[in-house]
Amino acid sequence: MRDLHSNRPLVWSLFAAFALVTLYMLGVRTLVPPDEGRYAEMAREMFVTGDWVTTRLNGIKYFEKPPLQTWMNALSFSLFGVGEWQARLWTGLCGIGGVFITAYAGSRVFGQRVGLYAGLVLGSCFYWVACSQIDSLDMGLSGMMTIVLCALLLGQREGASARENRNWMLLCWAAMALSVLSKGLIGLMLPGGILVSYTLLTLQWRLWTRLHLVKGLLLFLAVAAPWFILVGLRNPEQPAFFFIHEHWDRFFKTEHHREQVWYVFFVLTAVGMVPWLGMLAQSLWLGAKRAPGVDPRAFRPRLMALVWAVFIIAFFTKSNSKLPGYILPVFPALALLTAIYLDAGSRLARVISAALTALVGAALLATVPFMPGMAGRSTEVALYQGYQPWVLVAGFVSLVGGALALLYARQMKRDLFVLVLAVTGFATTQIMIAGFEPIGKARAGTAMLPAIEAQLAPGTPIYAVGVYEQSMTFYLRRTVTLVAYTDEFSFGLQQQPELAIPTVPQFVERWMADAAAGRRNLAFMREDIYTALQAQGVPLRVVARDARRMVVANDVKQK
Structure with missing residues (x-):
């Protein structure tokens, strides 16, 4: 098996097995809160309401992120029904697609063996495999960013024809637009910063003449701008919140409470590269070296991959907001560098x-x-x-x-x-x-679902007192009324305060009025709130409970 890359039936069989196992595994687990429950529920509400412009969570306007993943999940629900694997299908496809295009780019730019190795490395990196199975925005962004990287390498490679250069660069611009629709301006800022950094290192200013800036920007705006225009017209409050609070404040301020030690992304990169960690340092060093016999003025794809990885890690290390998924886009570049080292190291x-x-x-x-x-x-x-x-x-x-x-x-x-x-x-x-x-x-608390559903009628009100269960709204297929809870809903509730009850006493008044009228209510409730209300004589019947949450009804005797 010395020439595995030339055995096409075996290579395609390996890819098919990888894809089939990845897709099958999407449906073997419950949607785990908070992220999986949140993004599945947003898509379910979009699917149910038919509103593909204004994104909502629990029926409340929710503008923290752009809509691409919500669109894809809602489309999945439209095609295949509402369910767990359907909610993860987009991230699974992005993971599979990222492996495919990384292998393809590696094959065209560095040789067939490197291409195969790059696909095998990326398709087995702990972080990439794990995130392909999770319904969160990071893999959706990374899938689009992988297209950006690979299209850039393919379009700028030595020997690419003018037509190839144009087509690959237009794909690169389109993928940047989709990256922006995945997670915001980061989809443009990261590639832009990487390109500037590469140019300053190499002084290859000619590269900018091969980016098709005018056509590319027009295509970028044609893909990315329509939703931002539509959502801004329908919701005038959205632009300021999205561009200032969710970008500037998130990067420079600590109000999002996502601080970590400065070296966290270095540790996560090392862990994420398992089982290829033993050659990571050597692969990075090889990326910094110019390939022998290459014209100094020629495009350096290895260096571009290195700059891609280093810039992203450095960028998020500088940010005051640090979540583990932020560095996921570095792994395709690291996979390419590792594959090059495997071929020659x-x-x-x-x-x-x-x-x-x-x-x-x-x-x-x-x-x-x-x-x-x-x-x-x-x-x-x-x-x-x-x-x-x-x-x-x-x-x-x-x-x-x-x-x-x-x-x-x-x-x-x-x-x-x-x-x-x-x-x-x-x-x-x-x-x-x-x-x-x-x-x-x-x-997620799904073991309680049968007991809860047994108490529900079509119009039964459900409250969430002091808590919000991210996955339960998805599994119950209905929203809840928030009580004395804002958190990530703070901005949306400023626009729609009527959708929540601000204080527990106001909730108790409504709860007891419905109890007196014989109308059953249900409520998710924190243990301390339950204890306090019980001491006040508020009618509470425990419907279900586990170690993390409890559900109560307002009819002391089951009717």
């Missing part, structure tokens, strides 16, 4: 990567006995005990796969080494994700 780096993978497996096995102690609540110890067999299997797969890859690395069987390590990384991550389902289900 030393055996030692491959040995180190295989050994580290085996070590990760051993660490997982060593962690298994201590997992019950990781439960945040004593009532959830059994959930972590149920997770133990999955971690045990994942650790065994990582240990054995790493050991086998180590054998092939020592025997100089490079293709087999890459294939085995890729399969090991992909399988280990998928096993860990699948086994998380009981814990995810507990976090």
Whole structure:
């Protein structure tokens, strides 16, 4: 198997298996709050209301993010019905598509072997595989940003015809527009900053004449601008909130309470590159070096990939808002650099990567006995005990796969080494994700659904007192009335205050009036609020409860 890249049936079989497993795994888990429940519910409401311009969460205007993922999820619901795998389909497709286009770009720019290796590396990186299974905005943005990177490399590569340069650059501009519609101005600012940084490093000003700036900007505006214009016309308050609060304030201020230690993204990048961590430093160093025999004035795709990764990490390190998913767009660039190193690098780096993978497996096995102690609540110890067999299997797969890859690395069987390590990384991550389902289900509270639904009639009011359960509105297929709760709804409720009840006493007045009239109400409620209201003699009947939440009705005797 020395020439794996030339065995087309095997290559396509590997990609098909990767895609099928990725798609199948989208539906094996409950939507875990907050992110998965939030974005699934936004799409469900868009699908139900038919309003594809004004984005809403729990029926309240919600302008924190642009609509591309909500559109795609709502489209998925329209085509396939409302459900869990449908809510994750867009992120799954972005993960699969990112692997495909990275492999394609690597093949065209660096050679077929590098292209295959790049696809195998990206398709097995812990972070990329895991985020492909989660309904959040980060993979949607990363999928579009991967197109930006790969189209740029393909369009600017030496030997590209004028027509190829134009077409790839127009795709690059369109993908930037989709990136903006995925998560905001970051989809334009990051590529722009990367391009400026690359130019300052290389002084290749000629590159700017090959960007098709006029056509590209027109295409960018044609794709990105219509929604911003429409939503601004319908909701005049949206532009200031979106562009100032969600961009400027998020980057420079700490009011979003998402601060982390300055080095967090360096750690996450290292963890996310498993099982290829052992050659990350060497791959970055190789990216900085000019390929031998290349004209100094020629476009340097390796350096562009390096600048892409370094700039994104540095940008978000500087930001006062730091969430783990922010650096996901760096992994396609790192996969390309790793693939280049795999094609030309030393055996030692491959040995180190295989050994580290085996070590990760051993660490997982060593962690298994201590997992019950990781439960945040004593009532959830059994959930972590149920997770133990999955971690045990994942650790065994990582240990054995790493050991086998180590054998092939020592025997100089490079293709087999890459294939085995890729399969090991992909399988280990998928096993860990699948086994998380009981814990995810507990976090979402879906075990309470039968008891809640048994109390519901079509017009039964549901309140959320001091809390908002991100996944429950999706599973109940209805919104709730917020009571004494604002958080991420603060801006929307300023525009639509009638959609919530600001204080608990006002809620109690309505609750007791309906109870006296024989109209059943239900409410999600914090334990401390329940205790206080019970002491006041407010009629409360517990319908369902778990370690994280409780649901009560206003009829003391079930009617």
